[in-house]
Amino acid sequence: MESSELKRSKDSVNSCESARRSSFPDEVLERVLSLLKSHRDRSSVSLVCKDWYNAERWSRTHVFIGNCYSVSPEIVARRFPRIRSVTLKGKPRFSDFNLVPENWGADIHAWLVVFAAKYPFLEELRLKRMAISDESLEFLAVSFPNFKALSLLSCDGFSTNGLAAIATHCKNLTELDIQENGIDDIGGSWLSCFPESFTTLEVLNFANLTSDINFDMLEKLVGRCKSMRVLKLNRSVSLEQLQRLLVNAPQLAELGTGLFSQELTIREYEELESALSNCKNMHTLSGLWDATGMYLPALYLACTHLTFLNLSYAALQSVELAKLLAHCPQLKRLWVLDSVEDKGLEAVGLNCPLLEELRVFPADPFDNEIVHGVTEAGFVAVSFGCPRLHYVLYFCRQMTNAAVATIVQNCPDFTHFRLCIMNPGQPDYLTNEPMDEAFGAVVKTCTKLQRLSVSGLLTDLTFEYIGRYAKNLETLSVAFAGRSDWGMQCVLGGCPKLRKLEIRDCPFGNAALLSGLEKYESMRSLWMSACNVTMNGCRLLAREMPRLNVEARGGMPHHLSLLSEMLGTRQTENY
């Protein structure tokens, strides 16, 4: 191939030695390495020797950039000439909770311009927390004739007009996945922009859009896209319409319903039940807005092979959930609202022995006065019934150290432990002590722990435990915790695999910040807001570590975001 010959002549001067050492021809090595999918494995491979570095870069087709400010698009394009698929993440995670100012950055456009020149055959773009305008979406739609998959998660800056451009121009589109975005939903006409001849769509997710779409157009689109396997509708689609879609798409593997509440005749109900149960491949079910006990039974037959059930839009009561779960023996992932209460979670423990992931969201997060929700009892009940549990996100209003100790004893394989006691700084409600021992138990017992979110009243002892025991921890989220710089110093001095640290409203100051200089070299990002860090501390850090992008905003509260491995610079007006 011409390109590899070119490459070899370029490298021949440099790689005489390595050519002697290397026992594989380049093409073979490239072929072997092309089978490597994990970007971490690829990074390791690229460090072996120059030959392997080159073989790796020529065989890589997907690039993952966890922090869009860590490298420039030009550098990426220079190193990896054959990319077909790009994943980019932008803003710090706390932007999801309105802690990052508007117009912070992470704009995709500069990347698209480079890609249009260097990767004209780009097929996939997956963005998380990036800013993307309608102009950029239009540019994307017309610049890449082979474009197949667009996934936007927690992005903002665009409207449904941008989606219309994608639908109009991307003739080979297989995936359009628009999730949880700050999208300006002007109307549902974008869906009608898919041409009549268009049949390739496999994934369509517009669940978080609010406008009505033209149902006739949707029905025709779903009817002619015979390979469609993922369909996630928005609220505007009724039960009756859902039934009509399903009879034409029984092959669906993932379904997100629309509104699950409507006056149905008996015949309509039976038709719905039948249409749902005919989806023999269905393993994921979501949507279910406003679902109540009345129509949930229509799902029962469809749930036999379900592995992921997302009920986080349906404020179910415990009895309703229990009845539903009796039909979901294969369930591995479950998302619910805390309206199901502890009794509902007991039912989870009883019915879902294969459960690996549980997320419990608060139905009324901002209303402390309404005392409902789940407590430590629910979590404990699940841990007894679901020994394979390894991912938990749990919002509650009370917790005890003893309960957490029991939970991790029952489920020692936690990889993701995200506990949110919603009242900041709340102690163990039985003993009135800090929650230090709870998280101590977590890090001591769960040796595979990768991600941890702590909450409740916590002293520096929690962070001593984390620094000492959490050997595999990569992501740590801390809020309203700790007593002094020592806490943060413990984490930065321990946790050998730490990549992302996000801290808000903690008494960690400059001494703590500056104790992590060595650590920041291997981290992706650090976020600190409303702590005791001063502008001078940030300046000192920036001076000590010129390769770091240190960004600080004055005023109350301080935002300090530290983006590591900076090879480019960020455009920012106020510094």
Next chain:
Amino acid sequence: MSEVELQLCLALPTPNITKGFKFNLNNYHGFDHLKQMSCSGDKTSRVIKKRDFEHAFGNFSDDCNALPLLLWSGQPNEEDDNHNDRKKTTFVTDDMNDVEVDQVVGWPPIKSWRNRTCHHHHHHHHKRALGNGRSIYVKVKMEGVPIARKIDMRHYHSYQQLTNSLITMFTKNEKCDGDYNARYTLTYQDKEGDWLVAGDIPWHGFIRTVQRLKILSNWG
């Protein structure tokens, strides 16, 4: 007019957030506060449309009594007997005009699109509660007081009963000086989101529409 201080000291070592909160009745003008509320744009603004406030201050319908509340003593309000409340802490900004003073930005960490869904669920729950005879919890705030209360509307059967109960709930001071018969107005937010003076509509209609209550001071 004696100065009243309400200080909230929170058991957290985070100086940025936990500021003592000072409340001075002298400076508090209920009407101005409302004007400021209606100008503040986004979701914290409450625009009083249906009844003019000057009209409201001086005029009460027969079954609504102005609440002769006593001056706030400065002691934290004791919540109802509920062990969950025991450990509650409230965060205060130093912006006295903030209507929702007990919320921290970005906490709990729920994504904003999920908030919209939650809000909808809350109202949905309300509707169902009326149907099944379950409790209808309504938040009650007194202007200038950070800690809100919650009451179950099912426990009351008339405006008189409600206001008597609120008087008991919000008064603490034994030492009352000459100003203890300061006047307050009970307002409520209806299903459409409008703030109205309580007492205008029959009780039965009132409990079906009330979302939250606010006791406003008549100083000014």
